[in-house]
Amino acid sequence: MTIDDLAALDDEEFEQYEAEVERLLAVWQVQNLRGQAAIFHDDQHLGEARRELYATRHPGANPAYTAPRAAVVDSLEGNALFHPLTTPIIEVDQTATRARGVWWSLGLEGLSKHREHPMAIISIGMVPGTHVVEDGEWRILSGVWQRTTKNEYHAGWVHSMEPTxxxxxxxxxxxxxFLGRFAYRKDEVRQAVPEPPARDTWERYPDETDDGWLYEGLP
Incomplete structure (x- = not known):
């Protein structure tokens, strides 16, 4: 579209284009928001509060997401949790103030629960979530990493499924x-869940606190 094309738009058409640009920008901002949160998905940062990433005044805000957490291992030496996020599928509502999304996460972990040598862990999961604008900034309202498989590297996920x-x-x-709600089990045939939000997710589930869209793929 050229400058002349823009100049030829009437007010209603211009507002429609402006709203669509806002929705496209929202996708980029929500991706960055989740990326910032994923950096702190490790044992070294479990005690650090990231309240600036989460909605705190929304009626559906979960206080547990912003409470300081303590490390859950006796020794951090050798421990590592690397969970980069990939393939985001994000649907923003028409007001560009609410967004649902699902990311795949292909992770590597060095995990020692007490003081034994860390195990080499391969971990595949998904991060579903709902996001809202609070004080002019995108914030995470709900949604945490959910395990699909988490196994010792040499054992394979069929015979070794490590719990959280x-x-x-x-x-x-x-x-x-908890985090194993959508996890693989060898006694059932499963498709990947949660499924990404559909294009009509906000028409079908207009309440941002309604997590029903996450469970459509479950039997």
């Missing part, structure tokens, strides 16, 4: 309800 490391340790049922 917590203090005290989680039971299998607790782990399944």
């Amino acid at each position: 490391n917590t203090r005290p340790p989680l039971t299998p049922e607790q782990d399944r309800a």
